[in-house]
Amino acid sequence: MSKKTIQGRITIDQEICKGCCLCKSVCPNEKISISKKPNQQGYYPAEFSDNENDGKVCIACGNCAIICPDIAIEVYRD
Numbered sequence: 480m481s482k483k484t485i486q487g488r489i490t491i492d493q494e495i496c497k498g499c500c501l502c503k504s505v506c507p508n509e510k511i512s513i514s515k516k517p518n519q520q521g522y523y524p525a526e527f528s529d530n531e532n533d534g535k536v537c538i539a540c541g542n543c544a545i546i547c548p549d550i551a552i553e554v555y556r557d
Protein backbone atom coordinates (compact mmCIF):
# COMPACT_ATOMS: atom_id res chain seq x y z
CA MET A 480 0.00 0.00 0.00
CA SER A 481 1.43 3.37 -0.97
CA LYS A 482 1.74 6.01 1.69
CA LYS A 483 -0.01 9.30 0.92
CA THR A 484 2.13 12.12 2.21
CA ILE A 485 0.62 15.27 0.70
CA GLN A 486 -2.23 16.54 2.80
CA GLY A 487 -2.56 20.01 1.43
CA ARG A 488 -1.23 22.52 -1.01
CA ILE A 489 -1.54 26.19 -1.69
CA THR A 490 -1.54 28.49 -4.65
CA ILE A 491 -0.08 31.98 -4.46
CA ASP A 492 -1.08 34.67 -6.91
CA GLN A 493 2.37 36.02 -7.60
CA GLU A 494 1.11 39.19 -9.24
CA ILE A 495 -0.94 40.13 -6.14
CA CYS A 496 1.80 39.19 -3.68
CA LYS A 497 3.97 42.01 -2.33
CA GLY A 498 6.65 39.76 -0.88
CA CYS A 499 6.05 40.75 2.74
CA CYS A 500 7.13 37.29 4.01
CA LEU A 501 4.31 37.03 6.58
CA CYS A 502 3.11 33.75 5.10
CA LYS A 503 6.62 32.35 5.17
CA SER A 504 6.99 33.30 8.83
CA VAL A 505 3.86 31.42 9.96
CA CYS A 506 4.23 28.19 7.98
CA PRO A 507 4.99 25.43 10.49
CA ASN A 508 6.61 23.25 7.85
CA GLU A 509 8.66 25.81 5.95
CA LYS A 510 6.79 25.20 2.70
CA ILE A 511 6.97 28.81 1.53
CA SER A 512 9.99 30.60 0.18
CA ILE A 513 10.57 33.89 -1.58
CA SER A 514 11.18 33.85 -5.30
CA LYS A 515 14.41 35.17 -6.75
CA LYS A 516 12.43 36.51 -9.68
CA PRO A 517 10.40 39.72 -9.29
CA ASN A 518 6.79 40.01 -10.40
CA GLN A 519 5.55 42.73 -12.71
CA GLN A 520 5.22 45.17 -9.78
CA GLY A 521 8.87 44.60 -8.86
CA TYR A 522 8.13 42.61 -5.69
CA TYR A 523 9.78 39.28 -5.00
CA PRO A 524 6.75 37.06 -4.42
CA ALA A 525 6.26 34.09 -2.17
CA GLU A 526 6.26 30.66 -3.74
CA PHE A 527 5.11 27.27 -2.54
CA SER A 528 7.66 24.48 -2.28
CA ASP A 529 6.22 21.14 -3.33
CA ASN A 530 9.55 19.47 -2.73
CA GLU A 531 8.90 16.56 -0.37
CA ASN A 532 12.49 15.39 -0.20
CA ASP A 533 12.96 16.99 3.20
CA GLY A 534 9.96 15.07 4.56
CA LYS A 535 7.97 18.25 5.20
CA VAL A 536 4.54 18.62 3.68
CA CYS A 537 1.84 21.24 3.67
CA ILE A 538 -0.73 20.31 6.30
CA ALA A 539 -3.38 22.71 4.95
CA CYS A 540 -3.42 24.56 8.27
CA GLY A 541 -4.40 27.79 6.55
CA ASN A 542 -2.02 30.01 8.55
CA CYS A 543 -0.51 31.48 5.42
CA ALA A 544 -3.85 32.37 3.81
CA ILE A 545 -5.21 33.87 7.03
CA ILE A 546 -2.24 36.16 7.59
CA CYS A 547 -1.79 37.30 3.99
CA PRO A 548 -2.85 40.97 3.88
CA ASP A 549 -3.40 40.79 0.13
CA ILE A 550 -5.51 37.60 0.00
CA ALA A 551 -3.08 36.09 -2.46
CA ILE A 552 -3.17 32.54 -1.09
CA GLU A 553 -5.68 29.73 -1.61
CA VAL A 554 -5.39 26.54 0.45
CA TYR A 555 -6.48 23.15 -0.85
CA ARG A 556 -6.89 19.97 1.14
CA ASP A 557 -6.14 16.85 -0.91
Ligand code: SF4
Nearest residue numbers: 506537538540541543
Ligand atom coordinates in the same frame (compact mmCIF):
# COMPACT_ATOMS: atom_id res chain seq x y z
S1 SF4 B 1 -1.42 25.86 4.65
FE1 SF4 B 1 -0.11 25.78 6.51
S2 SF4 B 1 1.41 24.17 6.06
FE2 SF4 B 1 0.45 24.73 4.10
S3 SF4 B 1 1.83 26.26 3.21
FE3 SF4 B 1 0.22 27.37 4.39
S4 SF4 B 1 1.08 27.68 6.44
FE4 SF4 B 1 2.32 26.11 5.40
Ligand code: SF4
Nearest residue numbers: 496497499500502547
Ligand atom coordinates in the same frame (compact mmCIF):
# COMPACT_ATOMS: atom_id res chain seq x y z
S1 SF4 C 1 1.68 37.09 3.08
FE1 SF4 C 1 0.70 37.40 1.05
S2 SF4 C 1 1.63 39.29 0.26
FE2 SF4 C 1 2.92 38.57 1.95
S3 SF4 C 1 4.53 37.31 0.94
FE3 SF4 C 1 2.86 35.94 1.56
S4 SF4 C 1 1.54 35.77 -0.27
FE4 SF4 C 1 2.84 37.57 -0.53
